[in-house]
Amino acid sequence: MKVPRLTEKLADRARAALPRLTLPEIGRAVEIPIYLIHNSPDPEDYFFIFDFEQFVERSRAGLFARPKLKVWAGRDDFDRRTFAREFRKGFAREFDIARAMLAEEESKGRGWLGWLPGPSDLVGLASTLATNVVLLVALSAGKMIFGEWRRPGWLQRRSEAEALEAAIAETQGKVDAALARVEIVLHMDLYRHAWRGQPGGRLTGMDYDAWPLPHFVAQHLELGAG
Secondary structure, eight states, X not given: OOOOHHHHHHHHHHHHHGGGOOOOOOXXXXXXXXXXXXXXXXXXXXXXEEOOHHHHHHHHTTOOOEEEEEEEESOOOSOHHHHHHHHHHHHHHHHHHHHHHHHTTXXXXXXXXXXXXXXXXXXXXXXXXHHHHXXXXXXXXXXXXXXXXXXXXXXXXXXXXXXXXXXXXXXXXXXXXXXXXXXXXXXXXXXXXXTTTSOOOOOTTBOTTOOOOOHHHHHHHHHTOO
C-alpha cells in the first residue's frame, strides 16, 4: 500500500531531525513546584497550577538546569493512572508556553527550554518527544533513553514514520509509568481546601514545615472557597 504523501514528507523530516535531537548537558537540579487544586469533594475533580518561574529564570541565563518536579496537593486518594495522563498533558502544554516565552527573546543561551523545537516542527511530534524526555529527566525515572532508540537496524525494520510514532508512544508510556509512582506531598492549606465541608482525610505525607503557598496559588483557593 502506498504511503500518503504527507506521511512521506513527515518521515523525511523526522529522519533529518532525529539525529539532531540530542540532550544538552545536565546541570544542577532546579525545582518546579506543581500545585494540585481540588474543585470539589470529588477526589478526581482537580486541576494543576505549574510554576515554571524559577526554572525559566535559570534557563534564560543559559544554564542547563535539570528540572525536578515537586507535586503539592491537599489529598492523594485519586486514581494515579488518570493523574498521570492529565499531568503529562498539562506539563507538556505549560512547558511549551514557557519555551515560547524564552524563544521570543531570541537569545542564544536559553537552556532546556530554548533547546526544544517549536510545536510546529515535525507537525508537533518531535516537540512531543523532546518534552516527554525532559519530563522523564524531571522525574528522575531512569537513564537517558535516546541511546536505546539508536540501536543497529532500528530504522530498517519499519518505516521512519512508524518508528518515530512508536518511539513517541514508548516514551509516553515510560512517562506515565513514572508519574504513577511520583511522590505527592501534602500541604496544609491545600488539605483544608480539598477537604472543606467534609471530614478530613489521612495526613500521611503532610509536610508540616512547608512554606506558605505562593500568592497566585492562594488566590485560586479563595476563588474556589465558595
